[in-house]
Amino acid sequence: MFVDNVNIYVKAGDGGDGMVAYRREKYVPNGGPAGGDGGNGSDVVLKVDEGLRTLMDFRYQRHFKADRGENGRPKNQHGKNGKGFIVRVPPGTTVIDETTGQTLADLTDHGQEKVVAKGGRGGRGNTRFATPANPAPELAENGEPGQERNLKLELKLLADVGLVGFPSVGKSTLLSVVSAAKPKTASYHFTTIKPNLGIVDTEDGRSFAMADLPGLIEGAHEGVGLGHQFLRHIERTRVIVHMIDMSGFEGRDPYEDYTKINQELEQYDLRLMERPQIVVANKMDLPEAEDQLEFFKEQVGEEVDIIPISAVSKQGLAPLLRRIADLLETTPEFPLLQEEEEQEDQRVVYRYEEKQEKPFHISRDDDGTFVVTGGEIERVFKMTDFTREESVRRFSRKLRHMGIDDALRDRGAQGGDTVRILKYEFEFVE
Numbered sequence: 001m002f003v004d005n006v007n008i009y010v011k012a013g014d015g016g017d018g019m020v021a022y023r024r025e026k027y028v029p030n031g032g033p034a035g036g037d038g039g040n041g042s043d044v045v046l047k048v049d050e051g052l053r054t055l056m057d058f059r060y061q062r063h064f065k066a067d068r069g070e071n072g073r074p075k076n077q078h079g080k081n082g083k084g085f086i087v088r089v090p091p092g093t094t095v096i097d098e099t100t101g102q103t104l105a106d107l108t109d110h111g112q113e114k115v116v117a118k119g120g121r122g123g124r125g126n127t128r129f130a131t132p133a134n135p136a137p138e139l140a141e142n143g144e145p146g147q148e149r150n151l152k153l154e155l156k157l158l159a160d161v162g163l164v165g166f167p168s169v170g171k172s173t174l175l176s177v178v179s180a181a182k183p184k185t186a187s188y189h190f191t192t193i194k195p196n197l198g199i200v201d202t203e204d205g206r207s208f209a210m211a212d213l214p215g216l217i218e219g220a221h222e223g224v225g226l227g228h229q230f231l232r233h234i235e236r237t238r239v240i241v242h243m244i245d246m247s248g249f250e251g252r253d254p255y256e257d258y259t260k261i262n263q264e265l266e267q268y269d270l271r272l273m274e275r276p277q278i279v280v281a282n283k284m285d286l287p288e289a290e291d292q293l294e295f296f297k298e299q300v301g302e303e304v305d306i307i308p309i310s311a312v313s314k315q316g317l318a319p320l321l322r323r324i325a326d327l328l329e330t331t332p333e334f335p336l337l338q339e340e341e342e343q344e345d346q347r348v349v350y351r352y353e354e355k356q357e358k359p360f361h362i363s364r365d366d367d368g369t370f371v372v373t374g375g376e377i378e379r380v381f382k383m384t385d386f387t388r389e390e391s392v393r394r395f396s397r398k399l400r401h402m403g404i405d406d407a408l409r410d411r412g413a414q415g416g417d418t419v420r421i422l423k424y425e426f427e428f429v430e
């Protein structure tokens, strides 16, 4: 099985900041608090689109950042939530968290969705902090940061297009020029893709997987030398590209080759002859080819779809690829062998559980600074507006409640020592 993979980075939107504002009404000199909450940041959602066949699109874009929520507004107006953010993936995509190695989802069905990064909650406006003791707080929260993640997308590839033809007609040459024709392809990770399967990118932005099916000839239908994986490729193949050496090299007769290969295809139980077939007349750069092609056309009749190319001099490739992509769009998937259907029924269920992390951790730098780290405390830190005294006081209270003060004391912290959280340093007060 060929496995294609790509690493991407996703960042959900941060929540919008809450606002500090007060009512200013006629005849009400000191109106109460009226700062609205920030809107929620948008999630990053992966969604299956059956129109996609490969991970090719991720070659151009690997960073996905969702919108943040709007900041809260006066008169208790809520900031708008971030617009939804969807990243489309082909069916069969497995999503893995790069950091933990955990499989987050197996996305198989059209329309299936998975939230891979949660948007941050909007910060609360000062209205929400009003209490009888403090009816007009000068305090608001910043938005919660959106989750970010490094993901690995994996796609098991089966060939959409099967390339058949006698040895030496130019199948490998064609695959090598159409699946590596653009220099950008080099940066795409074909880690485990073997050279006889290529991902082809058409000029108009479509892509498909094309495999050389060399084993077809030489009595392969009798089961000689064909592995199960290989059969699965043939089964899935929706379009057959039948390549013929039109130069008639070494006394070969193109028409005879053509009928022989079709006879081979017929002998499989896989109804290969029912699939749409494109005949590719290759080696059209050679002198005899033109005449041979005319003759061949007379022999096969007008209903056969023939596209002349030269794989070596790269002539006629764009029309060929367009034709293949068009045919793929209009050809339904073939029914699978029973065995595979059964296999697909055994759905794997992944339960994703966030690891219960310790609320915080304290370490010491060489210069004696106490360093506090941890998801919860860092989140609270980011949601604090340090330009406002009340927010800072609230943050200190939070440190006490979380037991961080006590823990620092246990570690030997004394008044005047420096404590750092993220980039913020403050003085420890006994």
Ligand SMILES: Nc1nc2c(ncn2[C@@H]2O[C@H](COP(=O)(O)OP(=O)(O)OP(=O)(O)O)[C@@H](O)[C@H]2O)c(=O)[nH]1
Binding pocket: 165, 166, 167, 168, 169, 170, 171, 172, 173, 174, 214, 282, 283, 284, 285, 286, 309, 310, 311, 312, 313
């Ligand atoms: N003149 C010319 N030669 C070609 C063209 N395409 C392929 N060839 C040559 O034909 C020979 C066989 O090409 P391959 O691509 O290896 O053929 P294949 O069908 O993959 O052959 P097998 O691997 O044996 O199945 C090579 O020497 C190629 O350079 C073409 O368009 N024009």
